[in-house]
Amino acid sequence: MKLNRREFLALAGKSSAGAVIFAACGIPEQELLIQSPVDMPEDLVRGEDAWYATTWGDGGNGDGMIVRVMQGRAKKVAGNPDFPVNLGKQSLRYDATLQMLYHPDRVAEPMLRHSKGGNLSGTSWGNAERRMLSALDGSNGRLVVVTNPLRGHVGWVSTRFAETFNGRHVNFDPLEQGVLHNAVRKMFGTNQLPDFDLGRSQTILSFGADWLSTWISPVRLGMKYGEFRGQSERGYMIHAEPRMSMTAANADRWLSPNPGTEGHLALGMARLIIDQGWASAGEVNAFHAAVPAGILDGYALEDVASRTGVSADRIREAAERFATHRPSVAFGGGSAAAHTNGSFNLAAIYALNFLVGAVGAEGGITLNPESPLAEIPASATGASFEAWERELAEWRAGNINTVIIHGVDLVHSLPRSVDVPGALANVPNVIAFGTVMNDTMAQADLVLPEKTFLEDWGTHVPEPAPGYQVVGFQQPVVGPTVTQDGAGLTSDARSFGDMLLWASGGAIGASNMRELTERAAGELFDMNRASDSVNAPNASLFLGGVLQRGGWWDTQSQTDQSAAPEALGAGADPEFSDTSALGDGRDFFLQPFQSHSLMEGQLAPTPWAQQAPDPMSSAVWDTWAEINNNTAEEMGIREGDVLYIRSSTGEVEVLAYPHPGVPPNVIGVPMGQGHDFGGRYAEERGANVLSILVDRKDAETGALAWAATRVRVLRAGRRKKLTKFEGNVEAFPVEPGVPLLIVAPGETAHEAEEANHHEYQRQFLGQNGTEPDDSH
Amino acid sequence: MQQRRTLDQPHTNRVLLNGQLNTPGWWLPTVLLLGVAVVAGLGVILFMIMQGLGVTGLGRPVFWGLFITTFVFWVGISHAGIMISAILRLTQAEWRRPVTRAAELLTVFSLLTALFFPLIHAGRPWRIAYWIVPYDFARGIWPNVRSPLIWDPVAISTYLTGSTLFLYVALLPDLGNLRDRTTGWKNALYTVLALGWRGNPRQWKLQTIGGILLSALMLPIFVSVHSIVSWDFAITPAVEGWHSTIFAPYFVIGAVHSGVSAVVTMMALMRWLWKWDDFIRPEHFDALARLLIVVATGWLGFTFLELIFAVYGLDAPEIALREMQIFQWPWNMLFLVFLFTGYIIPVTMWLFKSVRTNIALMFWTSILVNIGMWLERYLIIVPGLARKQPFVFSWEGYAPSIVEWAILAWSFAWVSFLMLLFSRFFPLVPLFEQKESQVFTTDVKIGRATVPAILREEE
Amino acid sequence: MTTEGYGSHRWGMAIDLDRCTGCQACVVACQAENNIPLNFEDRFDRSRAFEWIRVERYWEGEFPDVKARFMPILCQHCNNAPCEPVCPVFATYHNSEGLNVQVYNRCVGTRYCANGCPYQVRFFNYWEPVWPESLRNHLNPDVTVRSRGIMEKCTFCIQRIRRGARQAARENREIQDGEIQPACVQACPTQTLNFGDWNDPESRINQMKNNDRSYTLLPHLETDPNVVYLAKVDPHKEVTHHAEAESGVH
């Protein structure tokens, strides 16, 4: 997308948001130069609004945002219409970030704990700085910096900072994508997660990942799904996941394999495709490079059916559709990866793409290039659970003097069994940065109020990229918030990056994040790409352009699409934790799932995230368990019954929500609640399912197999109204097609309405005028 | 065959005016007790208006509940007055005489109470007052005459004005009577109110003509008021069980059913409290019960017609609604109670003369009827909203809050309070009507029944 | 649809149910744009939660052949709006651009319009809406903050329509199709929601309306909505044939 200013204006004029980016018109040079509103007093006096572009690195994959600012206050967050990853689209989580910025319980000032076991009490930045320096003093070789996976300059700073003190920088990701990265590396020989060209696929075959709601790049994938549905030749989507997630609900065919058997299902389909000759010889060879023929021996259709619990007909139907209606694409992750055989599952799933020639093809998988910025990786993932167990052992052993934590809540996100608080207790200096208090900050010796991404500078390389190189640029869209009485700031927060740069005493070679951000722009300017998104005569105008568009991208920077797969080892069956010693109750496979609004808890402090109805249950403000309606009936469980969910390492109490979208042997529980600390809206609310996960790991990567926990479920005998948006009647239509009309392919709405009406009347007179059985 | 003393006029005066001239002992404590209840109730209302309607059990889609139900209930009760006075007067049913005034009073007071409910239902009464009541040109915008919520106030205030006049005209002779029997401030009061009533032939003529004219004028109102109230619901196509073409007659006849029953309740009370056995006699109850049997049966017809329409239309949400109303707990229970109290128990009992002439039994059956009739309104208004249109996902229930119940209770205390207060200063049984009837009537035996008949001296 | 009595624009929406994933982005975007009161726990428990646009989820069948379907529902801005005639004070009425508008400071709180609305898209402030002081910072100055006793509903983001119109006027040009985007439409990742002008024959919504999957909600009520839906497609639905249908009772 190469544009001069005139074309750019024209394009921006088309998108309402884009248009107002240019609301402040003036002399072109000034116009291109977008500053932080803090330095723009005129913005404060005029009623005019301005939209500033930035990027949300912490929100997972680094989508582009624009923020409406009026009189120094952020009013609305929206997708950045220019940013190639999400093209102006957004998820409900974007808006919630605004309530993190203006959260009533933002940490107002630094807090200090004078002795372990003592209380945190407010202190000045002066004291805090002294405390931090003294801590670092004795930390040479005994420092650990913990952050969420960062693919930008903050991450780079964290790593450099750790190195300055001969320490470690360790990433943490509650639902680490290590297994996914491993599978992608093995199958496609690349470190970057690929992009999926769903908009042009005819068949989508996905496994485990709730990709329309929460998985890796949900907004982009949602966008592509829209295009997929909009094709003149309607595409067909197959999704295999034990529990009916939002993604499963949108599939044309939902398969519910036994947890952990997704890999077997994939290979079963592969074998069928090959045996039926639905794939060309070339494709079969390409496939065998990834999956040696011998491995398929054990995958006769009937065996696969019995192992996965999916009927042979359904498997055949899916395999045929996948192989014969192309372009097709297969991908997976999420719960499919979270098993002891997770790496095998994903490798098998991604291998399917070779069978349909999907790699690098239109409507298939697009491999992504590396980051354009030296030193800034285009891919990052949390360290494995195994690595974390080792790490925490170090802490517990007292070998670590200082731990600096940013962007993660270890105490809340790691299983109770690994006892993070115990480990932290043996680290003399735990320094935690954060916006709103969380369970980890509450354990720290020094709590430092941190700027949100809306107040800070930075860069983020989105992952997955859209098939070419992209760098998102983050700038402060608002200054510090003054309290209503004007007495002071609601939060005297500082930038995490700036603090590290300061504490490194210049060793990293930059004084603040703004400088680094501008330097990054300079680096891109110097590459002098002909095909990139901003062209400007000089570096400073280039910087302006980049900040204004919220990033830089080069549509001509695709990478080579040839993939050299590494042969897959023999398939293994999933192993689950043991429940024999857990007393009475019935056993289930526990399927924890990421909340579409709270994520694993990051957004739990915000009302907008708390009140957003869950797509399936419409439940809000609480933690519930999705259980099959007939199973529930057998167990005498009604909606709102309190259930004990016991694993061998712990127990949580949740409210039952029976519905037909769960297999009888599975129980689904959302993540994100159960915080002891988290501000007025999150505290003491619901339960934390992550805390009862058992330490099963993926055999290859050592990643936490968070779907490998078996639980025993028991009624507590108490009830509480499950807070939800749905009314007091099970929502089955009272009349076919009303209000939600379903048509068969080619059938017109009118025909469907007619047919439904007659169908309905027949139903009735069949039952001599009594009410239809689905009317309650 | 009842025995009946023929009473001389002084006796009549003494007995009928004892409410005013020498008050019975129970009066003061009762009125005080009710007064406390009324004040408490007003307190609750104030609380609700300060806090906001959040303190009710209302939500979405059940936006209307106990308040509107009770509004309709009291408007229904108010039909007692005209039914008894106007219609029976025009049809010259003599037995009506002793109860006309009490009935008209009930009309006036229940209307006053009914008017109260839409106001507090909206949560901020002053806004209604501001936007609906004054038609001013300053704002250059008038209330929306297409809205039944504009028709209601018009119909009801007309009705209220009419009934008040009606009551007052009938009161004049007695006011004169009282003026002549009182001294001091009371005398002054009655003097003013009596408008110089002397009881001369011209005044009597005018008073009688006025009465008859008013009765005639009231008839259309009688039909219109509850028809219009019914249209609050009937013109709402969105709510199943509301948009029904039979609502106007259905509501009117229902109103008569509950109104007349309320009169029966009151007659029993008057007879007991003021020992007016000589004036409020079993045959009056008998006559009212006969009337009620006819009315109630007509009304029941409409009730079932409703259900038939639902099934005939095969409209899914409406079927779902009836299914809930009739088969689902707790609605099925309410529905049964409504059927039994509203019709089955009372009407079957009234079939026996022994019941019709038994004051106690008549009292209790008439109470039952109004329990049933209140439930009827509740069962019409709430389930329709709880099962609104095929958006099953949004269907919700409704449980009235303690505040709503308290305000419902308040309305009963309030009406009784007003009645008793009135009885202290004005005769509940019109003396002149009483005497007039004593002059005109005698017993005529038709078959086994003894009915009052009119003797006219031939010219 | 009726076009009489309208000015140069008649705004409307076309909603493609085959694209809706139930992601709720539209719901929260609307809440953020329109200063909608926070939906605390008790608001849900008392069925008083505000969602000017809501996503209804319907079940079909039983496991394993169970389907869940999503349907976004907002004010249909009916040309024959049953909510309008019942309002005693004209607090809700139809404007010259096809919008069913709500004048907060005229509303007296009878809730009659909410009973009149068959689509259940009206919401009543049973309590005074409250925000902690710091959260008031993100209130949208273009949108009135409602008070207790007031009915509210989707406005088609009239403030954005006005801004768009002003912008176009300033650059003296016509408003381009797709230029004005209500918050929900702008947020919707799948382009399920589409906003435009029925009076513009070229508009995307007009093209969508011509799709033979298009239908309106509760047509028998003759509300003549300005919102049009495109039916969800299910490749596994078996068609009940017309011949068979005709044989049904009439």
Ligand SMILES: Nc1nc2c(c(=O)[nH]1)N[C@H]1C(S)=C(S)[C@@H](COP(=O)(O)OP(=O)(O)OC[C@H]3O[C@@H](n4cnc5c(=O)[nH]c(N)nc54)[C@H](O)[C@@H]3O)O[C@H]1N2
């Ligand atoms: N009778 C009388 N008239 C006066 C005065 C007086 O004392 N008496 N004072 C005069 C003086 S000194 C002044 S300054 C003016 C003030 O008069 P105005 O300039 O009208 O100021 P307000 O009326 O306070 O605000 C105007 C609108 O701006 C909206 N608003 C708030 N924040 C924003 C924003 O970020 N963007 C936009 N676009 N709108 C926003 C408010 O909601 C309000 O609707 O009044 C003058 N007129």
Ligand code: SF4
């Ligand atoms: S949808 Fe409801 S609120 Fe909107 S215009 Fe139609 S009737 Fe009125």
Ligand code: SF4
């Ligand atoms: S609630 Fe408000 S808008 Fe609705 S009818 Fe009553 S006054 Fe009109």
Ligand code: SF4
């Ligand atoms: S300013 Fe608003 S409230 Fe005042 S008159 Fe005008 S419209 Fe009505």
Ligand code: SF4
């Ligand atoms: S159009 Fe605007 S007001 Fe209406 S639902 Fe969408 S966002 Fe909300």
Ligand code: SF4
């Ligand atoms: S945003 Fe779009 S896809 Fe998501 S729920 Fe709303 S309408 Fe459906």
